[in-house]
Amino acid sequence: MTYQFLIVDDEYFVRQRIRLCIPWKEYGFECAGEAANVDQALRFLEATPVDLVILDISMPGANGLELLRMMKEQNSQIKFIILSGFATFEYARQAIACNVTNYLLKPIDTDELIRSITEIRETLDKNNHLKQERLAWQEARLIAEHAEKSTFFQNIFSGHTSVSESAQLREFGVLQDVPCTVIVSDGRPKVIHSLSCQERAAFQTALGNLSGCLLSGKSGCIQVTDAYSHQVLILPQAQLPAGPDHFLERLSSAARENFSRDIVCGYGYGNDGLAPSIHSAYQTALQFFTFRTVYESDGGSFHTRLPEKQALEQLNTAIRGISCGLLKKDHEFIVSSLRSAFQIIGQEQFSLPALESALSALLSAAIEYAVHNEIGLFQEDCGSAYTAAGIIYHGCSLGEIEEKFTNLFLSLPGSQELDDIPMIQRIVVQAAELIEREYSNADMGLQYIASALLISPAYLSRNFKRIRKYSVMQYITKCRMEHAWDLLAGGRLSIAAVAEKTGYQDAFYFSKCFKRYFGISPSQADR
Structure with missing residues (x-):
């Protein structure tokens, strides 16, 4: 230094x-x-x-x-x-x-x-x-406290509560005898998906601080993060006398003014501040938030009704068209049928249950074709990203969901003539950009990327190597090592901290990878 x-x-x-x-x-x-x-x-x-x-x-x-x-x-x-x-x-x-x-x-x-x-x-x-040790200790303590609080509330949000919940709610400052409002907020999909892990964390912190400033002096307000990394506010209804819409307008304006980001918000009401009411209010808020995210809407309500019969018949016709296109290996017809399906969904603004049903039908068409043609598509450890609900609540707009399904269906036919279309080049670029943004994610790997892009891991692996001249794991390692070198060169972070910031949970294993890649140890790079 x-x-x-x-x-x-x-x-x-x-x-x-x-x-x-x-x-x-x-x-x-x-x-x-x-x-x-x-x-x-x-x-x-x-x-x-x-x-x-x-x-x-x-x-x-x-x-x-x-x-x-x-x-x-x-x-x-x-x-x-x-x-x-x-x-x-x-x-x-x-x-x-x-x-x-x-x-x-x-x-x-x-x-x-x-x-x-x-x-x-x-x-x-x-x-x-x-000073750095003190700051690191204070940061670690704050992170641990926030993680503990978030984990507790995430259990409540998911409906998994314990006998000690009432006492813990009181400890965290929840006013249990008054009606509550639960607010879910985050950046719009285009904002969030353009940020690296560190930038996403900084954005979440900034959004939380902004909410805290607007609620300054109001008692009984709780800020936590849910399982989807959204900001969640729990507060007494009386603290928002003009209603949540007025508060969210102020929060949205402040976000644009202070860090030029557009945000999405949803809210729900609970009869009191006890776990069942918080759970119910959160589920409503999450559905409201997700509806606004998917349809990029700022409307004051979200649809809960089923789509019209005619719209469902048109959707089923489009899905049959996709299956037909798969059999004929006609990628233009596949794309055209997919576009028709998503136009129907968007025009009707399907309710979330109806949207989940529609996406499940699309996934079923892909799985049926893959099984019949012995294509390795989904593996047992794929997680929720390969389910309709996982796709919906991943935080994507309808346009991004359509793009994911386009990637998926175009990767299914597997014919050589499809390997040269610009679409495949775009998929590889998306995979590389995802790695460059989220290299610090310890889960980053072929399966993670394939799940995020909704395509076959084998298909991604083959085309990534062919176009980028690196395997997926080689490219991940390259990004991690280059960032690790930059972090070490500053001399301000320990080797363990650099390991964590570049996606390695074990500092010893990180050191071995670093030496294998650069030929010197991390401690030598720090000089």
């Missing part, structure tokens, strides 16, 4: 001598600026933080001791090297009273100066290390 220093001396040539007498960067310092008197020094220090001040005691006007006293009164952590042409005990005594331990006589002896800045560098390094 490079530390900044300021030179304060009324003699120009002395300042230049100090600048040039030693190779400062080799000793970990860089000159941030100069000042010819105490007033200039104070103005500089107000605008620019520094770690060290090299200060002449005797100057016209206020002398260097005045600056020392002012810095001491402000509890400043700046280190000082005092320069003086007067080898008197009185100056040394006053400097020592201001916690100065480095007192050098003019003309400057470079060896003494080097000894002084070496000692100061060691002290600064030690203090910086202790």
